[in-house]
Amino acid sequence: MSSFFRHAPIRSKLRFIILTTCIVSLLVACATLFAVQFYFFRKTFIQDMKSTAEMIAAQSIGAVDFESRTVGAEIIGTLSAKVGITGAALFLKTGAELATFGRMDERLTARIQRAAPQQWWEGGDLYFEHPVIRDQEHIGTLYIKADYREQSGRLVSLYIGIFCMVLGISVLVAWVISIRMGRLISTPIQKLAETARAIAAKDDYHLRAEQLADDEVGEFTKTFNFMLDQVEFRDAALRHEIDERNRAERELQEAQAQLVQASHQAGMAEVATGVLHNVGNVLNSVNVSAALISEKLNGDRLEKLQKTASMMIERNGSLADFIANDPKGKLIPSYLVNLGKHLISERNEALTELESLARNIEHIKEIVSMQQSHARVFGLVERIKPELLVDDAIRMVMVSLRRHQIELVRVVESSRPVDVDRHKVLQILVNLLRNAKHAMENLASDIRRITVHVACDELEGVAITVLDTGCGIPAANLTKIFSHGFTTRKDGHGFGLHSSALAAQQMGGSLSASSDGPGHGASFVLRLPPVNQEVTTA
Amino acid sequence: MLIHPSTSGSRVTAGRNRRAFLVWTMMYFCLAGLVFGQDSGNEYQKKAVHIGKLARYVEWPKDKMGTGIPLVIGVFGTDFASDQIREVVGRKPINGREVVVKTCSTIQEAAGCHMLFVSRSEEGRLSAILRKVRGEPVLTAGECDSFLKEGGIINLRTFGNEVNMEINEKNARRSDLKISPRLVNFGEGGVGG
Numbered sequence: 158m159s160s161f162f163r164h165a166p167i168r169s170k171l172r173f174i175i176l177t178t179c180i181v182s183l184l185v186a187c188a189t190l191f192a193v194q195f196y197f198f199r200k201t202f203i204q205d206m207k208s209t210a211e212m213i214a215a216q217s218i219g220a221v222d223f224e225s226r227t228v229g230a231e232i233i234g235t236l237s238a239k240v241g242i243t244g245a246a247l248f249l250k251t252g253a254e255l256a257t258f259g260r261m262d263e264r265l266t267a268r269i270q271r272a273a274p275q276q277w278w279e280g281g282d283l284y285f286e287h288p289v290i291r292d293q294e295h296i297g298t299l300y301i302k303a304d305y306r307e308q309s310g311r312l313v314s315l316y317i318g319i320f321c322m323v324l325g326i327s328v329l330v331a332w333v334i335s336i337r338m339g340r341l342i343s344t345p346i347q348k349l350a351e352t353a354r355a356i357a358a359k360d361d362y363h364l365r366a367e368q369l370a371d372d373e374v375g376e377f378t379k380t381f382n383f384m385l386d387q388v389e390f391r392d393a394a395l396r397h398e399i400d401e402r403n404r405a406e407r408e409l410q411e412a413q414a415q416l417v418q419a420s421h422q423a424g425m426a427e428v429a430t431g432v433l434h435n436v437g438n439v440l441n442s443v444n445v446s447a448a449l450i451s452e453k454l455n456g457d458r459l460e461k462l463q464k465t466a467s468m469m470i471e472r473n474g475s476l477a478d479f480i481a482n483d484p485k486g487k488l489i490p491s492y493l494v495n496l497g498k499h500l501i502s503e504r505n506e507a508l509t510e511l512e513s514l515a516r517n518i519e520h521i522k523e524i525v526s527m528q529q530s531h532a533r534v535f536g537l538v539e540r541i542k543p544e545l546l547v548d549d550a551i552r553m554v555m556v557s558l559r560r561h562q563i564e565l566v567r568v569v570e571s572s573r574p575v576d577v578d579r580h581k582v583l584q585i586l587v588n589l590l591r592n593a594k595h596a597m598e599n600l601a602s603d604i605r606r607i608t609v610h611v612a613c614d615e616l617e618g619v620a621i622t623v624l625d626t627g628c629g630i631p632a633a634n635l636t637k638i639f640s641h642g643f644t645t646r647k648d649g650h651g652f653g654l655h656s657s658a659l660a661a662q663q664m665g666g667s668l669s670a671s672s673d674g675p676g677h678g679a680s681f682v683l684r685l686p687p688v689n690q691e692v693t694t695a
Numbered sequence: 696m697l698i699h700p701s702t703s704g705s706r707v708t709a710g711r712n713r714r715a716f717l718v719w720t721m722m723y724f725c726l727a728g729l730v731f732g733q734d735s736g737n738e739y740q741k742k743a744v745h746i747g748k749l750a751r752y753v754e755w756p757k758d759k760m761g762t763g764i765p766l767v768i769g770v771f772g773t774d775f776a777s778d779q780i781r782e783v784v785g786r787k788p789i790n791g792r793e794v795v796v797k798t799c800s801t802i803q804e805a806a807g808c809h810m811l812f813v814s815r816s817e818e819g820r821l822s823a824i825l826r827k828v829r830g831e832p833v834l835t836a837g838e839c840d841s842f843l844k845e846g847g848i849i850n851l852r853t854f855g856n857e858v859n860m861e862i863n864e865k866n867a868r869r870s871d872l873k874i875s876p877r878l879v880n881f882g883e884g885g886v887g888g
Contacts, residue, residue, distance in 0.1 A: 215877070216877070216880070218877045218882065219752070219875070219877040219878045219879075219880060219881065222877075223860060223881075224857075224858065225857075225859065225860065225881070227859065227882045228881060231880060232880060291751075291877075292751065376837060495751055595803060
């Protein structure tokens with residue numbers, strides 16, 4: 158019921174309210190009116206019967222006194238014409254019945270001695286008892302029986318009929334009024350709802366609801382139209398703002414494209430910087446190897462050999478004598494032997510340097526190819542023992558370390574293979590070793606020492622620690638040293654540790670630094686994930 | 696029971712039957728007279744009661760019914776009727792007045808009575824009696840059929856065991872008497888008295 162009422166149109170609700178109010182009001186009014194009517198009817202009925210009994214008793218004095226049955230019957234017989242009275246009886250004082258009309262209770266004779274008027278109810282019948290008194294002498298008794306139930310029933314039927322008629326007429330009138338009045342109330346609301354629906358359907362905020370009255374609905378319509386004005390204004394402002402935003406967005410996209418371009422270029426520059434840095438690191442070793450080879454090749458041994466050969470050609474024919482007797486000739490054989498030894502030694506050293514040179518060149522190649530793979534493909538992950546990576550890194554910087562008279566200590570406490578990109582680890586380790594070398598440039602040569610420590614843990618993987626006795630790192634810089642561009646060296650570019658930390662993260666590991674402060678050295682720990690751990694490479 | 700004489704019986708038997716017939720006839724008349732006398736006594740007793748009660752419903756002119764004046768009831772007719780009325784009415788006062796019942800033999804005796812009862816036996820001189828008291832404040836009561844037509848006021852007639860009363864209020868007014876409205880239902884020709 159409440160759900161139906163909730164979803165019913167306002168006109169139906171108004172009609173329902175009006176009709177319900179009308180019916181309830183009528184019910185209450187009629188119930189009250191009928192209750193009052195019944196109260197007065199009952200009171201009047203009793204009073205009327207009492208008066209009738211009193212009057213008939215007075216009229217019956219003569220009949221009772223003279224014991225005239227005929228006159229007594231005539232007197233109470235007149236009661237038959239009175240509505241509601243269904244019986245009457247006259248008794249003499251002796252109890253003898255003088256006259257009767259209708260059906261009376263036989264037990265009435267037991268009450269005859271009463272001298273005062275009485276009344277009582279039996280079922281729906283009202284009994285009256287009135288003494289017949291002549292000159293203050295009780296000479297007889299009159300009884301009247303009235304059918305109150307029938308009378309009240311008639312009244313009820315009459316009232317029900319009246320109520321139904323009134324209710325029908327009232328409902329009809331209320332229905333007509335509700336239709337006419339309902340239109341006055343519901344039409345503005347319907348107009349308002351139709352306008353709202355039209356606005357919602359067409360998204361047209363130019364529409365306005367028609368104000369049909371100056372009542373609350375009219376006020377609401379006015380407010381609704383005012384709100385529409387505001388909505389329209391804000392809609393226009395919003396559309397303008399959207400246009401502005403679209404324009405700004407387009408500009409932003411253009412700017413973003415430009416920025417992407419610039420960023421790409423910057424990234425290319427950063428890549429180039431990284432490549433140059435790493436290649437530069439390796440090129441140092443290449444330079445050293447090349448210098449050493451050049452130094453070996455630039456000796457005067459070949460010239461001396463050529464001079465010796467020319468001398469022997471000049472002594473052609475007397476070469477044996479020359480070798481045997483000439484003091485210079487005597488030196489030639491031993492010279493040639495020593496020269497051969499030197500040449501062999503130099504060849505071996507040159508070969509070693511060439512191998513180092515080849516490895517460095519290969520490393521440069523890998524650096525370049527790795528930077529290319531940055532842009533296109535993932536790096537190659539291979540399972541390798543960390544101490545071998547440490548050895549390769551040490552080898553790459555060993556010459557430089559020797560030149561700077563730096564002691565290098567390699568400690569492998571425990572080890573297990575790791576799945577890493579070899580060249581990234583080498584870049585990191587070479588970076589760390591070179592940074593350690595630079596940190597000890599201003600120290601006395603006897604305390605220049607780098608310790609490379611390898612340890613492994615089942616859960617945390619492998620930790621490679623590069624510990625130096627260098628200048629140390631101020632606490633304030635510990636959080637900044639991995640930032641791009643941060644450096645404490647005059648010729649540094651702040652890229653090495655930044656790229657190393659990124660490379661460690663890409664492999665699923667980490668790079669951390671610690672120092673007890675300036676002058677107390679520093680340690681860098683490269684943690685590589687255990688074998689089964691997922692490795693992220695890029 | 697009737698016994699008829701036999702035409703073929705012996706003379707002895709016929710004599711017995713005659714004697715039995717006489718005995719039964721005598722017994723019949725004795726019983727009839729006894730019963731009749733009893734009925735007549737009841738009738739006049741009731742009428743006496745009515746006459747006594749009627750005095751309570753009638754108002755006489757004050758100049759004729761002064762304070763302390765006894766209520767005089769005259770009776771025309773048999774002594775039996777007078778005795779019955781005297782027996783019933785004369786014992787106690789009515790409306791505080793002493794009651795005097797006198798038997799009237801001459802018409803002149805009707806003067807001075809407040810109430811006058813004319814029995815059936817006086818039907819022959821009823822007109823003369825009523826003429827005598829006409830216009831006088833005398834409440835006349837009778838029992839003849841023509842009593843009211845002759846100018847009487849109240850007629851007491853017997854039907855079965857009941858005494859009915861008829862009142863001619865017009866004659867009462869002519870006699871300057873006021874009949875109580877409580878007796879209006881006893882009007883002449885209406886309900887019968």
